[in-house]
Amino acid sequence: MSINLDSWRRLPAAQQPDWPDHDELKKVVTELEGLPPLVFAGECDSLKEQLAAVARGEAFVLQGGDCAETFAGATADDVRNKLKTLLQMAIVLTYAGRVPVVKIGRMAGQFAKPRSKGTEVRDGLELPAYRGDMVNGLDFTPEARTPDPWRLLRAYHSSAVTLNLVRAFTKGGYADLRQVHAWNQDFVAESPAGKRYEQLAREIDQALAFMHACGADPAEFHTVEFYSSHEALILDYDQALTRIDSRTGLPYDVSAHMVWIGERTRQLDHAHVEFFARIRNPIGVKLGPTTTVDEALALVEKLNPDNEPGRLTFITRMGAAKIREHLPPLVEKITSSGAQVAWICDPMHGNTFEAPSGHKTRRLDDVLDEVAGFFEVHRALGTHPGGIHIEFTGDDVTECVGGAHAIVEDDLALRYETACDPRLNRSQSLDLAFRVAELYRS
Ligand code: PEP
């Protein structure tokens, strides 16, 4: 059976770079096509099975990482700090939810960004907008901002480096459950917000001590399954890394375990949906507040016609002020149609605003409120709040306001390092995990 992976090319593709030289692009694509897969199709299938469990209400997803990874950020410290924070969050959620937590990084491939404006103007100078390190550079110069197809190759290699570190950290003892719990105890002891979570941390401690006393020491305590994901925005890249799986003869995008379609590229008759319909990875689609029930049903029909469990995840990003109104009809109608989807809450992208200083920011309280709304909606409908999707970093940046260290708008300039959207810092992320745990228990 031959599968036409080029069918998207005859359709409009939103948010693609204006490459200055298509011959160069072709050379890069040919090189990418000859490179080894970053992940295996069998691993994508394992993730699909775990997401099927999420759709059934038997597991919870924690998906997160930078808004935009950078090539400079593919360092041991950076990757380790993110992983550490994510694992710390995962323990808390596992304990509170009493279900496995599926850990997925916005890591090892999250290098391309959709933009609401194609250009940026500073001091009268207009240049192409930054579209992620996979496309152009962040510096505001004509050289940096000109799209360069050779960056696609660097994105591949940076992803490989990151994934290699992630695999080493998660399999090499660093992810040991007791170790991760000890880090959480440090957070509880040291952070002003942490005090509130002493009780929960103590319970986890007791559970671990009990299992230790019983002699229970399963392999799961020492290593972690971790999956990679990114928004598959630049279709030339993701297609070049799509391979036919020798076991099944089916195409998988082997640049990541899971890929998602963003809010700006989910048009039904456009290229991204067409490409995603062809690959067999588990996939996500972001749904913003303007999504209609008909659109969501049509996405299910197009992207998961066989209703394969775990194949399709809807990542809703409504905004705290809208989720309680906009989410219920979607969940209700999709559920009554019989479609099996996992529902994940992205409480970041509907809650962005510009501070007086000009920094793009988000309030931790809004993020928490959207997650609370997400739980309320699903509980009222008897459906499963399947997980959260966040932008965070393991460092002490000052990009979102609020949280234990009471970052206020005037503090944003202190350590505002993101290449794109504002991320929760380490302590805000842990705060969020403990709050979600409280929602679970309430
Ligand atoms: C993102 O995830 O960084 C993003 C751009 O999200 P959305 O497509 O939901 O706007």
Ligand code: MN
């Ligand atoms: Mn973002």
